[in-house]
Amino acid sequence: xxxxxxxxxxxxxxxxxxxxxxxxxxxxxxxxxxxxxxxxxxxxxxxxxxxxxxxxxxxxxxxxxxxxxxxxxxxxxxxxxxxxxxxxxxxxxxxxxxxxxxxxxxxxxxxxxxxxxxxxxxxxxxxxxxxxxxxxxxxxxxxxxxxxxxxxxxxxxxxxxxxxxxxxxxxxxxxxxxxxxxxxxxxxxxxxxxxxxxxxxxxxxxxxxxxxxxxxxxxxxxxxxxxxxxxxxxxxxxxxxxxx
Amino acid sequence: xxxxxxxxxxxxxxxxxxxxxxxxxxxxxxxxxxxxxxxxxxxxxxxxxxxxxxxxxxxxxxxxxxxxxxxxxxxxxxxxxxxxxxxxxxxxxxxxxxxxxxxxxxxxxxxxxxxxxxxxxxxxxxxxxxxxxxxxxxxxxxxxxxxxxxxxxxxxxxxxxxxxxxxxxxxxxxxxxxxxxxxxxxxxxxxxxxxxxxxxxxxxxxxxxxxxxxxxxxxxxxxx
Numbered sequence: 001x002x003x004x005x006x007x008x009x010x011x012x013x014x015x016x017x018x019x020x021x022x023x024x025x026x027x028x029x030x031x032x033x034x035x036x037x038x039x040x041x042x043x044x045x046x047x048x049x050x051x052x053x054x055x056x057x058x059x060x061x062x063x064x065x066x067x068x069x070x071x072x073x074x075x076x077x078x079x080x081x082x083x084x085x086x087x088x089x090x091x092x093x094x095x096x097x098x099x100x101x102x103x104x105x106x107x108x109x110x111x112x113x114x115x116x117x118x119x120x121x122x123x124x125x126x127x128x129x130x131x132x133x134x135x136x137x138x139x140x141x142x143x144x145x146x147x148x149x150x151x152x153x154x155x156x157x158x159x160x161x162x163x164x165x166x167x168x169x170x171x172x173x174x175x176x177x178x179x180x181x182x183x184x185x186x187x188x189x190x191x192x193x194x195x196x197x198x199x200x201x202x203x204x205x206x207x208x209x210x211x212x213x214x215x216x217x218x219x220x221x222x223x224x225x226x227x228x229x230x231x232x233x234x235x236x237x238x239x240x241x242x243x244x
Numbered sequence: 245x246x247x248x249x250x251x252x253x254x255x256x257x258x259x260x261x262x263x264x265x266x267x268x269x270x271x272x273x274x275x276x277x278x279x280x281x282x283x284x285x286x287x288x289x290x291x292x293x294x295x296x297x298x299x300x301x302x303x304x305x306x307x308x309x310x311x312x313x314x315x316x317x318x319x320x321x322x323x324x325x326x327x328x329x330x331x332x333x334x335x336x337x338x339x340x341x342x343x344x345x346x347x348x349x350x351x352x353x354x355x356x357x358x359x360x361x362x363x364x365x366x367x368x369x370x371x372x373x374x375x376x377x378x379x380x381x382x383x384x385x386x387x388x389x390x391x392x393x394x395x396x397x398x399x400x401x402x403x404x405x406x407x408x409x410x411x412x413x414x415x416x417x418x419x420x421x422x423x424x425x426x427x428x429x430x431x432x433x434x435x436x437x438x439x440x441x442x443x444x445x446x447x448x449x450x451x452x453x454x455x456x457x458x459x460x461x462x463x464x465x466x467x468x
Contacts, residue, residue, distance in 0.1 A: 051370055072374070079372045090367035094386050094462045103381060104371035136463040149367075156372060 002065075004029045004160060004191055005050065010059035012045065019045045021215045023059070027208075029159070032192045034202040034223065037212035038238060043195040044087075046212070047162050050193065051075075051082040064159055080108070083153030087165040089145040091137035091152070097124070098133040101152050109156065116155075123151040127181050143174030147181055154185075161185065163194040199242055203227050211235040251433075258424060258437050265420035266441060272334070272406045272416055276341035277399055283346025288353035289379065302350070309347035315408050317344055322412045337409035345402050352394045356387030389460045396453030400446045407442075417441060 003026035012020040020042045027033050035043045048054040049061060052068050052075035061068045064081045068074060092100050101120035105111045111119070124130045127147040137145055146166055153161060163182065167175040179201050186192055186205045196202055202209060202223060209226040211219040211234075219232045230236040290302025309317070321343075322336040331339070360383055368378035388395075410419035421438040425431055 053366055053370060075369075076372055076374065079370055082370075084367075084370035086363060086367065088361075088363055090361075090363040092364065092367070092382055092386075094382075094389065104373065107377055107381060108372040138463045152371070 003027060003062075004064055005193070006060075006062040007046075007050075008060050010046075010049065010056050010061060012049065012054065012057045018215050020049070020056070023215075023217055025210060025217065025220060027160075027191060027193060029191050030189045031208065032186045032194065032206040033208050033210065034206040035193065035195045035210045035212060036197070036199070036202065036227075036238070036242075037218075040214075041212040042215040043212050044164050047084075047164050047193060047195050050160075050162055051084050052078050053084075080156060081159045083156060083158035083161045085146070085149050085153055085161065085163045085166050087168050089137070089142075089149045089169070091140075091145055091148055093137050096134050096136050097129065097140070097148050100137070100148060101155050104152070105155050119155050120151075123154045124148075126154070126184075127151045128177075141174060142170040143177045146170065146174075146178045150178075150181055150185075160191045160193065163192065163196070165195050165197065167196070167198060197242055199227060199239065211238065213238075254430065254433055255437065258430070258433055261424050262417060262420050262434075262437055262441060265415060265417045266445075268414070268416040269403070269406050269418075270445075272337055272341070272409060272414065273399075273403045275338045276345060276406065277402050279338065279342025280345035280349050280398070280402065281395075283343065284349025284353050285384070287346060287350030288357060291350060291354050292357060306347045306350050309344055314340065314344045314405055315411070318408055318412060333409070333412050333414045337406075337412060337414050341402060341405060341409070345398060345405075349395070349398055352391050352398065353387060355394075356391035357383050359390055360386050386462075389462060392453060392457045392460065396449065396456075399453075400449055403446060403449065404442060 005027040007026065008024050010020055010023040011018070023042075023046060025033075035046065037043050045054055049056050049068075050063065052070075055070055056068075063078045066074070066078060066081075068078055092103065095103065098117070098120055101123060102113075102116040105116040105119055106113070121130065121133075124133055127150055129144060129147055129151065132140065132144060132148070137148070140148065150161075150166075166182070167178050170178065175198070179198065182192070182194070182201075183205055194202070194206065206223045208221065209223040210217055211226055211230070211232070213234050219226050219230060219235045225231075226235065227239065230239055287302050287306055290298045291306065293299050293302070318337065318340040321340040322331065322333065325331065326336045364382050364386070365378050368382045369375075373381065406416060407418035410416060410422060413419070415423075417438060421434050425434045428434075
């Protein structure tokens with residue numbers, strides 16, 4: 001099967017600081033890939049490149065057969081295939097839960113109000129928040145916010161979901177409900193790329209893992225290999241620290 | 245007793261003369277302020293834009309207009325441009341005030357927009373919205389809620405500054421005061437009442453602004 005994400009020799013600098021160096025990997029449809037690594041290793045930057053939120057300096061990224069070319073039109077097209085979930089949720093604070101979900105289907109996909117409401121209702125149910133549809137983001141718990149954000153991204157029926165440390169801003173007791181939703185998505189065959197520090201969860205749901213450090217891929221392979229039996233000393237050291 | 249009656253009578257007569265000019269003041273203010281909001285939004289987006297040919301003109305507009313007294317701008321637009329383009333008094337007055345206030349409001353709108361976390365825009369973009377849509381549906385609605393108090397300030401200032409167009413012969417409240425005075429030479433009562441009318445309008449606007457602020461208050465946005 002052809003890869004749905006094809007990243008070849010991608011490099012990117014922020015001023016003098018190399019953020020990504022010669023990154024290559026691919027993801028097949030239905031695959032779940034986790035990216036782990038210390039803070040500042042370029043994981044989030046890499047993820048943001050995958051939906052054209054960050055431009056790349058060199059190399060190429062092809063999403064569902066469509067190469068990212070830096071134009072606004074292309075970025076728009078790519079983002080319709082790619083849903084994104086942010087560490088800080090980024091729910092639209094002036095809109096209630098239902099409106100958060102309905103906005104993009106209404107203005108991007110130009111659905112009618114009742115069509116958008118139907119889709120929003122379906123995904124709210126999927127994340128278990130149908131009784132919160134009239135709440136404002138500030139009235140939700142962290143876990144509820146992140147589940148809303150996941151539902152909002154799903155409303156556009158993306159082929160790929162990107163998760164940027166989706167549980168890092170949550171209290172420990174809230175992470176479970178978010179991971180449960182993600183587990184369900186993975187089970188349904190959604191292609192997912194997840195930046196996370198939840199090693200246990202990564203082991204459980206992901207097919208493959210990438211370990212990054214200082215803008216480079218240090219180690220990549222089947223999750224059981226990278227997270228179970230790390231060959232590279234840098235990976236092993238990192239895993240020892242996060243698992244302790 | 246008869247002196248008091250006489251005083252009241254004078255006041256009522258002056259008031260009857262002044263009140264018909266209030267709608268003109270309100271009209272000039274509303275038109276100018278509507279223009280100022282449009283120019284302020286455009287100016288703010290220009291100031292925020294990284295495109296040089298948008299950013300630089302916006303900067304020039306704001307700094308030039310802010311640096312020249314409104315009265316001079318009114319003279320320039322009415323006597324200078326007005327003769328050239330054949331502008332009537334109302335249009336010239338509204339243009340002058342609107343352009344001037346647009347510059348101030350540009351900076352207020354810019355502050356409001358820049359107070360919104362960057363992640364809100366990124367979330368909008370990641371959902372397939374265009375830059376324009378992210379402004380229309382996310383940034384502006386949030387920013388306008390934040391800037392209602394400073395906008396109310398500008399609106400009140402705009403109402404008061406509408407008195408400046410009396411100088412080009414637009415018949416509004418202040419002009420009516422001048423007319424009454426020059427016919428009857430009663431200065432204290434006339435200007436006392438003109439001031440009182442302005443004050444009663446601005447106080448009701450202050451009240452309206454706080455109603456608006458409460459109506460659009462978003463749970464969790466801004467400091468309460």
